[in-house]
Amino acid sequence: MKYATSSALTIAGTDPTGGAGIQADLKSFQEREVYGMSVVTSVVAQNTLGVQSIEHLSVSFIEKQLESVFNDIVPDVVKTGMIATPEMMEVVSHAIKSNHVPYVLDPVMVAKSGDHLMDKESRQTIREALVPLSTVITPNIPEAEELLEVSIQSTEDAEIAAKRIVEELGAQSAIVKGGHFAGDAIDILFDGKKIYKFPTERINTKHTHGTGCTYSAVIAAEIAKGKSIYESVAIAKQFITDAIRFSLEIGRGNGPTNHWGYRLQGVPENKTKEAN
Numbered sequence: 001m002k003y004a005t006s007s008a009l010t011i012a013g014t015d016p017t018g019g020a021g022i023q024a025d026l027k028s029f030q031e032r033e034v035y036g037m038s039v040v041t042s043v044v045a046q047n048t049l050g051v052q053s054i055e056h057l058s059v060s061f062i063e064k065q066l067e068s069v070f071n072d073i074v075p076d077v078v079k080t081g082m083i084a085t086p087e088m089m090e091v092v093s094h095a096i097k098s099n100h101v102p103y104v105l106d107p108v109m110v111a112k113s114g115d116h117l118m119d120k121e122s123r124q125t126i127r128e129a130l131v132p133l134s135t136v137i138t139p140n141i142p143e144a145e146e147l148l149e150v151s152i153q154s155t156e157d158a159e160i161a162a163k164r165i166v167e168e169l170g171a172q173s174a175i176v177k178g179g180h181f182a183g184d185a186i187d188i189l190f191d192g193k194k195i196y197k198f199p200t201e202r203i204n205t206k207h208t209h210g211t212g213c214t215y216s217a218v219i220a221a222e223i224a225k226g227k228s229i230y231e232s233v234a235i236a237k238q239f240i241t242d243a244i245r246f247s248l249e250i251g252r253g254n255g256p257t258n259h260w261g262y263r264l265q266g267v268p269e270n271k272t273k274e275a276n
């Protein structure tokens with residue numbers, strides 16, 4: 001018996017402790033019942049305390065991995081995370097352009113720990129080679145500030161930024177995430193026509209390692225299934241809120257989110273703990 005399913009490819013760096021990067025993406029695809037595939041760009045020695053060391057794969061080897069996937073399986077969506085150098089961005093751009101797939105761009109620049117995951121000289125290349133290909137781009141506040149070279153201080157600034165990323169940088173739609181603001185966590189989506197706001201209460205926790213990766217991976221999974229950008233973001237927002245609410249006390253630093261958090265609604269108090 002065969003079973004038909006949608007598929008998603010993540011092109012990103014790794015997290016051996018499983019909370020962020022490719023590992024978080026694959027877990028998120030699996031939770032959303034989408035077949036997950038991965039191309040590694042950089043191997044990152046990191047954990048819940050921070051990044052200890054990074055080794056980049058050669059551009060030619062990243063290209064070989066991309067060929068292995070695309071010569072065999074054309075995914076229903078591509079998601080990118082950490083792509084450190086302009087040369088890596090060029091080969092990824094070429095693969096996406098040649099295969100005409102929906103593309104979710106998480107412009108990963110700096111990890112929560114403050115460690116840099118993208119070279120400074122990549123800023124221009126990401127704008128020119130990747131942003132115009134994106135079906136949706138998902139910057140956090142500092143990333144949106146870097147992309148536009150502006151300061152974002154309020155939800156109104158975030159709305160302007162989302163519009164400018166679409167109208168000036170050429171993304172099809174943009175979500176500026178509110179995780180880095182104080183107060184409610186309000187994400188702003190501009191889909192090329194309209195602004196939508198996705199507000200949730202801010203959960204008071206330090207365990208937010210990998211939130212951006214998980215959120216964009218869920219958006220990608222839903223797009224793979226054929227959902228609209230709006231529906232995909234709505235599902236991802238609910239998913240990430242539950243993943244943060246029931247985040248995991250694993251590790252000695254900023255713990256990972258809980259990919260099955262949404263399944264814990266209604267589970268008795270003694271089985272779950274509010275995030276702390």
Ligand SMILES: Nc1ncnc2c1ncn2[C@@H]1O[C@H](COP(=O)(O)OP(=O)(O)O)[C@@H](O)[C@H]1O
Pocket residue numbers: 139140141177178179180185186187200201202203204205208210211212213215237240241244
């Ligand atoms: N403490 C929090 N409480 C509720 N939602 C949050 C919190 N922190 C982040 N989020 C949400 O998690 C998602 C990822 O955002 P963010 O943490 O800003 O991304 P990144 O990991 O790229 O910095 C967004 O939907 C954001 O609103």
Ligand SMILES: Cc1ncc(COP(=O)(O)O)c(N)n1
Pocket residue numbers: 012013014015020021022044046081082108110111112117208209210211212213
């Ligand atoms: C390989 C890799 N990619 C992305 C992140 C960002 O994680 P976060 O969502 O916590 O900022 C990370 N820490 N490592």
